Amino acid sequence: MNLPEAFITKYSQLLGDQAPAFLASFDQPSYSGFRVNPLRDTLPKNVDLSQPVPYTKWGYYGKVTGHTIAHQSGAVYSQEPSAMFVGETVHPVEGDRVLDLSAAPGGKTTHLGSFLNNTGLLVSNEIMPKRAKVLSENVERFGLTNTLVLNETPEVIAKHFPAYFDKVVVDAPCSGEGMFRKDPEAVAYWSLDYPKECADRQRTILAEAVKTIKPGGELVYSTCTFAPEEDEQIIAWLLETYPQFEVVPIDKPAGIVDGHPEWANNDPALAGTARLFPHLMKGEGHFVAKLRLTDALVSEKKVRRETSHTSKEESLLFKKFAEETLAPAYTYDSKRLLTFGEQLYYMPAEMPRLEKLRVVRPGLHLGTLKKGRIEPSYALGLALKPVDIAQELVITPEEWQLVVHGDIFKRDDLPIKKGWVRLVCEGQPIVFAKVVGNTVKNFFPKGLRFKV
Numbered sequence: 001m002n003l004p005e006a007f008i009t010k011y012s013q014l015l016g017d018q019a020p021a022f023l024a025s026f027d028q029p030s031y032s033g034f035r036v037n038p039l040r041d042t043l044p045k046n047v048d049l050s051q052p053v054p055y056t057k058w059g060y061y062g063k064v065t066g067h068t069i070a071h072q073s074g075a076v077y078s079q080e081p082s083a084m085f086v087g088e089t090v091h092p093v094e095g096d097r098v099l100d101l102s103a104a105p106g107g108k109t110t111h112l113g114s115f116l117n118n119t120g121l122l123v124s125n126e127i128m129p130k131r132a133k134v135l136s137e138n139v140e141r142f143g144l145t146n147t148l149v150l151n152e153t154p155e156v157i158a159k160h161f162p163a164y165f166d167k168v169v170v171d172a173p174c175s176g177e178g179m180f181r182k183d184p185e186a187v188a189y190w191s192l193d194y195p196k197e198c199a200d201r202q203r204t205i206l207a208e209a210v211k212t213i214k215p216g217g218e219l220v221y222s223t224c225t226f227a228p229e230e231d232e233q234i235i236a237w238l239l240e241t242y243p244q245f246e247v248v249p250i251d252k253p254a255g256i257v258d259g260h261p262e263w264a265n266n267d268p269a270l271a272g273t274a275r276l277f278p279h280l281m282k283g284e285g286h287f288v289a290k291l292r293l294t295d296a297l298v299s300e301k302k303v304r305r306e307t308s309h310t311s312k313e314e315s316l317l318f319k320k321f322a323e324e325t326l327a328p329a330y331t332y333d334s335k336r337l338l339t340f341g342e343q344l345y346y347m348p349a350e351m352p353r354l355e356k357l358r359v360v361r362p363g364l365h366l367g368t369l370k371k372g373r374i375e376p377s378y379a380l381g382l383a384l385k386p387v388d389i390a391q392e393l394v395i396t397p398e399e400w401q402l403v404v405h406g407d408i409f410k411r412d413d414l415p416i417k418k419g420w421v422r423l424v425c426e427g428q429p430i431v432f433a434k435v436v437g438n439t440v441k442n443f444f445p446k447g448l449r450f451k452v
């Protein structure tokens with residue numbers, strides 16, 4: 001790879017005798033990876049699970065392409081292996097309130113959601129509208145039901161959620177030196193001053209993020225760059241600016257090494273941060289730091305809960321759908337139904353007030369309110385467990401190809417004559433479809449259709 005001269009000089013000075021191995025790693029092939037979805041009852045088929053990533057329970061090396069059953073059904077999420085160390089470091093526990101402040105396309109969010117197991121609250125935010133949409137689609141695909149997807153600035157988030165979260169993740173926009181092997185544009189965009197520009201933005205984001213953490217709560221800061229300006233120096237600045245934080249030393253499995261205090265202000269605590277270098281481990285590279293807020297930074301204000309705006313009639317439509325299509329074991333709390341225009345959602349149990357927020361997805365999308373009925377959503381089809389559904393129809397991979405292309409198909413052995421069935425293929429949820437006679441009508445979302 002043609003690395004910029006200034007990059008070579010900088011890292012030769014910083015890394016000394018390790019520099020040749022580091023620089024040579026840019027000529028090695030990049031690593032791909034994926035995580036399996038623990039919210040699914042069944043492991044994906046036709047996916048190679050022979051090479052686990054050692055530091056995360058759900059991670060594997062290898063590639064799963066987009067147009068496969070495993071991917072469409074949300075049984076896997078593709079993620080570069082070193083990025084998996086971020087979610088693993090956050091390690092939320094069930095019931096936590098978690099903020100993922102710069103979340104698109106959703107690698108960390110889906111990982112955090114795997115730990116939360118649809119309990120607690122995950123607020124997943126992305127500032128760029130188009131990226132927020134992709135994030136929301138990935139939250140849907142992964143079957144997250146406890147997740148509020150927002151399209152906000154860090155300032156608005158800080159104002160809305162003072163001292164609210166147990167865990168806050170800032171996976172910061174950065175100079176992306178760890179993307180060089182995958183993305184030639186990242187190399188072309190790089191300059192010696194770029195890390196400093198990124199660091200300014202990172203400080204601005206962090207100055208807001210810190211306000212959202214509860215006393216005793218944790219902040220995980222990460223980048224996919226090697227630049228000390230954006231890594232150790234940011235944490236040094238944070239500790240100097242906010243003495244209420246302390247570094248929580250990260251346990252490092254083989255190949256993951258200590259941060260470098262000498263690349264910042266020599267604060268020995270910085271050794272507790274983690275560096276993932278491509279010449280030392282099987283991944284593209286990351287920096288991860290974990291901090292605990294020991295004393296309150298801002299005063300905690302009670303964040304009011306959102307209330308259901310759903311009318312009695314709308315609530316009855318969902319009840320009717322649930323009685324006809326879902327299993328008796330499926331229970332829900334009608335106070336958590338939320339109507340947004342024509343759309344009906346099921347809020348996470350602890351849904352905060354949504355007023356003044358740009359909301360992309362306020363929890364689980366249940367469906368669209370039509371005249372006298374509900375059309376179940378794609379999200380609902382992907383989120384419900386098999387025990388929650390009365391009618392499932394197992395389809396073949398060939399039928400799956402028709403479904404994701406938006407085509408109807410016919411079968412003589414359909415379980416019902418008329419009504420909704422959830423299609424299942426290779427043990428994974430696919431989508432709700434409508435049976436009419438011997439035809440299975442297609443409700444695969446138009447914008448997501450593809451040809452295999």
Ligand SMILES: C[S@@+](CC[C@H](N)C(=O)[O-])C[C@H]1O[C@@H](n2cnc3c(N)ncnc32)[C@H](O)[C@@H]1O
Pocket residue numbers: 101102103104105106107108109126127128131153154171172173174201205
């Ligand atoms: C490294 S990416 C996040 C990747 C994501 N966490 C994941 O795992 O899939 C950084 C994100 O920060 C967003 N971003 C850019 N400028 C920002 C700002 N000023 N405040 C907050 N987020 C910003 C970018 O749009 C981008 O989606």
